[in-house]
Amino acid sequence: MKRTSLAAVAIAATGVFGLTACAQPTETAAVEVAAARSSTPPGADAPADPEGVAVPELAGAETPDPPTAPVPEPTVAKTQKWVKIYNGPSRKDVTPPASIRTGSKTVELAATPNAQIGTYVTDGAGRTLYRFDKDSNKPPKATCNGDCAKAWPPLLIKSPGKIFPQGLDPKILGYVERADGTCQVTINGWPVYYFAKDSKPGDILGQGVNGTWFAVNPQGGKTKPLPDAIQPAPEQGGEGGDAPADAGY
Known part of the structure; x- marks a missing residue:
């Protein structure tokens, strides 16, 4: 094979290997971007990709409500x-x-x-x-x-x-x-x-x-009387049976 041909083959091979080598940083960048996406907390700014194009923010999972504290038993x-x-x-x-x-x-x-x-x-x-x-x-x-x-x-x-x-x-x-x-x-x-x-x-x-x-009110006192409250009535005697409804005693 002529030197010119060999040189061309060598240059072509170098180009192939060069293309292969250039692809790896791009793949690595893609992996890093994916990892950054997964680690970006909800609401944080999205990272930019290596080309300077902003990566859209991924929807994060909803933050769960804090656990409700149990109501303590009365003591x-x-x-x-x-x-x-x-x-x-x-x-x-x-x-x-x-x-x-x-x-x-x-x-x-x-x-x-x-x-x-x-x-x-x-x-x-x-x-x-x-x-x-x-x-x-x-x-x-x-x-x-x-x-x-x-x-x-x-x-x-x-x-x-x-x-x-x-x-x-x-x-x-x-x-x-x-x-x-x-x-x-x-x-x-x-x-x-x-x-x-x-x-x-x-x-x-x-x-x-x-x-x-x-x-009775919660402090043991009296509550307000009603306007139509039953007023004192003459004493009614008698033993047994129900006492009269207006028995004030």
């Missing part, structure tokens, strides 16, 4: 002998007693807003709780007994008892022993009662009766 804030009073509502469903006269080992209390009388306290079933002006809170004493307690059944708690409040300070909750030996829940020392004529959650038919009965 015991106060103990009165065999009754434990917690610092919040129970995390487990509590079935309140169907009857307002039986009492329960577990009592729920909740602050409930009302446009007419302000915020008052209900039990776990949403039934209104009242306080009686003729009772006392220092020291706690319940004076509604006998026929009075038929019209105004006390909120009773049995041993071993638990009280779960929502919207009330657990430190002001407790109980007082009644004349018949049962134990009645107190709010800031005031014994609390139901009204027998309240037939469903939200009823406040006992509000202001005889000027001595009021739905």
Whole structure:
């Protein structure tokens, strides 16, 4: 083969190898660009390719919401002998007693807003709780007994008892022993009662009766009377049976 031919072959071969060698940086750049794309966090500027052309931003995966912190279980804030009073509502469903006269080992209390009388306290079933002006809170004493307690059944708690409040300070909750030996829940020392004529959650038919009965507020105080509250009536005697609806005692 002539020298001229050999030189041409050598030049051609060099060109081939040169083309092959030039392809590798391009492939390497492509790999680097792909790696940069995969490592670019969502929202960051997209890297430019080796030729100076901006690489479109790749859609990143949505950032997951931070995990929700679990709601802590209520803890015991106060103990009165065999009754434990917690610092919040129970995390487990509590079935309140169907009857307002039986009492329960577990009592729920909740602050409930009302446009007419302000915020008052209900039990776990949403039934209104009242306080009686003729009772006392220092020291706690319940004076509604006998026929009075038929019209105004006390909120009773049995041993071993638990009280779960929502919207009330657990430190002001407790109980007082009644004349018949049962134990009645107190709010800031005031014994609390139901009204027998309240037939469903939200009823406040006992509000202001005889000027001595009021739905109790979360601090143990009285809520505002209604304009049409039952006013004092002549005393009505008689033993047994239901006490009159307007029994103020």
